[in-house]
Amino acid sequence: MRKLRYALVFLLAGGVAHAQAPKPAAPILPKPADAGAPDARSSSDAGRRDAAPDHPGPVRGDEQLPPGHPAALPDDDGDAEGAADPHDHGGEANPHQGPNGMFRASPDLVDDDSSLPTGTIAVQLLDPENKPLPNIDVTLGILQQSVAKGDARKHVNRITNADGAVRFDGLETGSGVAYRVSVPRESAVFAASPFQLAPSKAGMRVKLHIYPVTSDLEQAFVVMQANLYAELKDDRIQFEEAINVYNFGRFAWVPDNLVMSLPADFTALNSQQSMSDQGVDAVEQRGARVRGTFGPGQHSIVFRWQLPYAGASNVDIRVGLPPRVAASRVLAAASQDMKLRVEGFPAAVPNADMNGGRLLETAKEMQRGEVLRELSITLSDIPTPGPARFIATGLAALGVMFGLGYAYQTRGRRRVVPKGDAKRTRQQLLFELEELERAHRAGDVGPKTYERARREIVDAIARTLAS
Incomplete structure (x- = not known):
């Protein structure tokens, strides 16, 4: 139990403390990447990107374990008890043994690698203790991108030798081809960051660690943080979530x-x-199913x-969370009088995003005995349409009636649109x-707005064709 307690301390001291700093402009989530374009940043960046996050140093204090963490986990105070530490190496110094039983993963x-020929990828598979893994099937994914031919994908497979190594030679270089090394293992997939081969006198060296796999949270040493951002848009509320x-x-958790x-x-x-x-x-009608392989280190989904929004002044929403949430933060883009309340959380405080918009936020760190299974959110005092909206609607209706009357009076005097004008109008x-x-x-x-606008544009295009 104490190991998860120290993991929580590290998370709250680092991740959550950072989250409480002045906030960036909403939304809090990055824009989706182009699904067809692999990450083509430099290989040195890729190497740094693959490195495991810094591990916590010694932690002081008597912080308590957050809710939802299983009591069956080994406890350093000898309480459960008596359970053996799976990472104990008999007192010998272990470079992978972090403080309080936390695993220190190698990056x-x-x-x-200038020692490799151009167009060569050398791969080595290692276990958690950096021992080579022989006779493992390695997949090299190849994505070829071409403006003329589009994207083409293929895979090449090799088996590692006694040193856990395998090579792929004679590969195409340049910005039009991207590569990714991956290894399926049980229900998991271990993969290196995608990269490209530069047309220079150097190949690429990849070291990839393969971990034992578990789906059992009693065995996994996992803590989570949940962030949610809400914003009203026309006839719906848009939510953005980040689960760290x-x-x-x-163990790699699946x-x-x-x-x-x-x-x-x-x-x-x-x-x-x-x-x-x-x-x-x-x-459908249930929610979001989490998938993927979460090896040692930090990951984000x-x-x-x-959610449909009918214009009510108050809205109640319940959002489920994954297990072992140690901390959570909720933000909402808000008008001047709008309020945000999250059950069990402190009162929301106003803030400003980078564009000067009003932002409401509240955050909570779990204490011993608390279990956060869902977020119960209330948005209240939402501005509703006033009489001006109905006046505008009435004026628009009068305009339509006038237009229909004019069309009736001028029927038989159909205006011929010159071909050049019709073509330009159609293109627009x-x-x-x-x-x-x-x-x-x-x-x-x-x-609703989409269907209405699309119908109007299509009708207008049809009229230009008729002209």
């Missing part, structure tokens, strides 16, 4: 049918695109979803239709 590596997973153990519940009428759930297998999938309408589709896919236009 993976993706880097240039901290794995302090030597969730088994873990579904975070959402309101039954949720729509448009989209997971941020990435080159890993981590993410969420929509389960980001996703968006929407097609451009507007394309922009509308793009905004709808991005979630910036609601379904």
Whole structure:
């Protein structure tokens, strides 16, 4: 139990303390990456990106374990008890043994190697203690990108030798091809960051660690942090969530049918695109199913979803969370009088995003005996449409009636549109239709507005064809 307690202390002292700093502009989640474009940053960046996060140093204090953590985990004070520490090496110095039983993972590596020929990738597979893994099937994914031919994908497989090594030779170099090394293992997939081969006198060396796999949270040394951002948009509320997973153990955790519940009428759930297998999938009328391989270190899942909004001044929402949430933060874009309340959380305080917009936020760190299974959120005093909206609607209706009357009076005197004018008008309408589709896919236009605007543009295009 104490090991998870110290993991919590590290999380709250680092991750949550950082989260309480002045906030960036909403939304809190990054824009989805292009699904078809691999990460083509430099190999040195990729190597740093693969490195495991810094591990906590000695921790002082008598902080308590957060809720939801299983009592069956080994306890350093001899309480359960008597359970053996799976990382104990009989008192011998172990470079992978962090403080209080936390596992110190070695970083993976993706880097240039001038000793390798151009167009060569040398891979070595290692276990958690950096021992080579022989006779393992390694997959090299190849993505070829071409403006003329589009994207093409293929895979090449090799088996590691007695030293846990394998080479891929004679590969294409340049910015048009990206590579990714991966190893399926039981229910997990271990993968290095994608990279490209520079057309220079150097190959690429990859070191990838393979960990034992578990779906049992009693065995996994995992703590989580949940962040949620809400914003009203037209006829819906858009939510953005980030789940940070901290794995302090030597097992790779693979969730088994873990579904975070959402309101039954949720729509448009989209997971941020990435080159890993981590993410969420929509389960109709239930919520978001978490998938992926979470090895030692820190990982983040980001996703968006929407909820229909009928214009009420108060809205209540319940959002399910994954297990072992040690801390949570909720933010909402708000008008001047709007209020945010989260059950069991401190009163929300106003803040400002980078654009000067008003932001309400509240955060909570779990204490011993607390279990946070869901967020019960209330948005109140939401501005509702006043009489001006109905006046505008009435004026628009009068305009339509006038237009219909004019059309009736001038029937038989049909205006002939010159071909040049019709063509230019049609091109402009097609451009507007394309922009509308793009905004709808991005979630910036609601379904009702989208259907109405699309119908009007299509009708206008038909009239230009008739002309």
